[in-house]
Amino acid sequence: MSTTPTLPAIVRGAPLEDEPGLGSLTLPGFLREVTETFSEREVLTMQVDSEIVRWTYADLWERAIEVAQALRSTGLGKDGRVGVLMTNRPEWLSAVFGTSLAGGVAVTLSTFSTPAELDHLLKVSSVSVLLFEGQVLKQNFAEILTDLEPRIATAAPGALRSSKYPFLRHLAAVSDTTPADRSSDGSIESWPTFLARGVNESREEVEACAATTAPSDTAVLFFSSGSTSKPKGILSAHRGVAIQMWRFRRMYDLSPEDNVRCWSANGFFWSGNFGMALGSTLASGGSLVLQRTFDADEALLLMDAEKVNFPVAWPHQWAALEASPNWGSVDLSSMRFVDFNTPIAKHKTVSTIYFEPGHAYGNTETFTISTCFPANTPDEEIAGSSGIPLPGNSVKIVDALTGATLRIGERGEICVKGPTLMLGYVGTPLMETLDAEGFFHTGDGGYLDDSGRLFWEGRLTDIIKTGGANVSPLEVDEVILGLPGVKVTRTVGVPHETLGEVVVSCIVPQDSATLDPEAIRTLIKEKLASYKVPRHVLFFSDNEISMTGSAKIKTDELRNLASTRIDTTHW
Template structure:
């Protein structure tokens, strides 16, 4: 008798509870009508506090839309957003959609080479950019990329290197170091002048355009992390954004207004969908921090009564290392992602367990998840069931054939939040003949439709005949006090095939014990998964992408070099 194939169909999208409007203009209109006078956006900056209600956010978004229309933005025009997390980011995102355009979210970590690539590939017509982010001067970078920007007047850009770019709009940086002055570009309007440009466009024009934006229209461009080459441009529909906005509160069991914080950029699909979704879909507020600053986080959490913190274990480790850690107040917290280190604090009394979920940028964050409270979530290897509308198959990565249920293979997905495609790539380069996206991730499914994800196929460590996921080991290591970054790799071994090696960056000033960490891991991992070697590196030695993701291949090479014995004379 043949075993059932690993082909899983989720319930249809029409049966998903809690959904509202599925275009970006429809979404912001609906939440504004529900929560009009509630506080929606908060940002502390240089001793001042900006507070926007839902009505303010709507009006600011309409103002941006009017100005974009005045700049010539029409259906599917690309509008670049190069900013830290600030109120204008939100009005730019929703305003672009209201005008009929497509938001292109660009990382503030971008190097000049990456920025040129992103602008060219995305064919940005209007770039809304923050002039300085810490030491980085984006005006100067843009001027170096295209000297013609200095000669042009606002609205009259004619760029040989960036032929689609017609308008530049700058905002004063909120993280720029004191005493620094950004480079000026003759062709760039400042934000206030940009808003004035739209005053001759009737609001009725914006409303008419917004009504013509459909859920399956293009909504935004994200970029892959670029760990092996230049980032790919990932085009998403309107509903890819909004479905995830509506989903997070249901999946995480949020039954009251949520005051949501993150220190991670909205140019990543996870932080964007989580923070906007948990806050605005519940009638709560986004508590914005332009960049992660551990010294400011503790007071921000307390003073703004934050209920949800979204971040990563290495950020929690930085908080834990602060002198004021013992005086921190986490009593308002109800949800925190991967927050074991925060939960060690005596004021953190939440009993919430983060639902395991799996997704990619190509699926606009999650494609499978548990709902809060499911006891099966206790298994860290289990990433829940497919979200409504999705179809998943597990295939042999070499032949593409579907494997039997329970057998390991490559995870393939299609569904309502799957990307429309990569820019510059034909459909057959993005999807297989059945329309599935082959994720490059390994895993298997059980008879209940649960996905057991095992990490990137090319990252899986094969040791002593077993397959080991670096992700599982790194999750355990990240819970050890004093760890800032961790990347587990496999290095060649004569008898094991590969040996498991943990590569760790401690928090500055911390001295970690290899023996103590090994003992800690033996209590949490099967014996064959405990690293045989633990190597410590400085932050400067650790290779990261522009988006602060670890370059696993380069770390592996570092580990091999470190472990090599000196040749005998």
């Protein structure tokens, strides 16, 4: 792939039909294909108290069929939306794949959601069935849901009628401690009772329904923080999701002979982990070593006991693992597919040399990567870039103000299109999202070189990426502005060695107001997920905050000011 500096900054990948390793391009087809290929192999394991749960690929297929039958018994039809609010556990997989087998759309919801956030997600997603985990750490979602809609506590199963959530009819909760003699709590069914709904549903009809699914049909609804203060719902087609699941296997250079055993600390409700960890593992016939919530000590013990060879985590989690008390005593010699630059690769028991495909660029809107280099690509070929366009994809660089296509080497806004591009945002016509050529304008800045490589240089928007998660500063600022004594607030991302960025809120208090940083953080924690809570709350005077001519705060100058105010040596 080559261009010259005189050409427009547009680069196209190879034709999609030339991409090796792609299989069925629907989620039901993907699951059927890997089940037929790896039937009796272990697909997942999870420790529950003193017991260890292990499923084969055949087990996952059967459990997904059970969920699909139960969903059909609720009246779920084509394109019906099913919310899945769970940590990484076996039922998450059976719920999502079961939804696809029933012809529905899986709506993946973050277990980090606060009550206010969950309220928004339920309203926007229009789910008719909600499958959720009753208790996640200190979050009791059964209580949260009944607080949000008291009718849930009194309505019979399947009989919920709510003007607040007008489409929601059925709720079922999975729990490791559900009493055997309780089949329901108001309209919330236990998991066994929910599955029992489907015993009279035809298996043949479920499989026939799955067989009618087309690659262009809607598969999933994921949420991502964007330029607005609320998470945006992003609809993706089966083709886009399936392409990335098969593709990540190739990018990580995994094969059935590798006996992949993948541990990940991150939720499958984020598209990156869905593709990277879940997709590549299942596509290569591997096994997922599940951990519901991240605990460094427990994670290391799991890696040792389950002979994990493919760990997927974010930088701050690597740092937590290295700082764990049992770091020096565990045996991690099974590690193979772990980047040379992570602490685990430097563990005294690890001898592998592997370079993961980390030189990539993507968005939730493209269901992860648009450009990438595969694992073990030489540094001289990567040259510090974020990869080249993947098959079927096109990338162009435009002037962010005029939309005019720039020239090779010129810096501007990154725009992408291709077969994994979203079907659209919930509630927004696609024509308002794409330009006349069908490109999605990402809000990120960068340039293309004359070898077709993309260089990502940061966001033109102000979204903060901390620990692998996106945080909308507008969402944080909306909460802060509701607090007494706050005159002006702007939340920014300040560079951090392991998290990428940390959330920092900069506040100008009202005249004579006395504000306490920790009190503000505590109040925000009640409204927003933990990763959105500012690590630092800083106070400034009016004359310290630079404004534009239109009375907008100059974010870059404020970010630099905040960086100098903070003593980074104590992070």
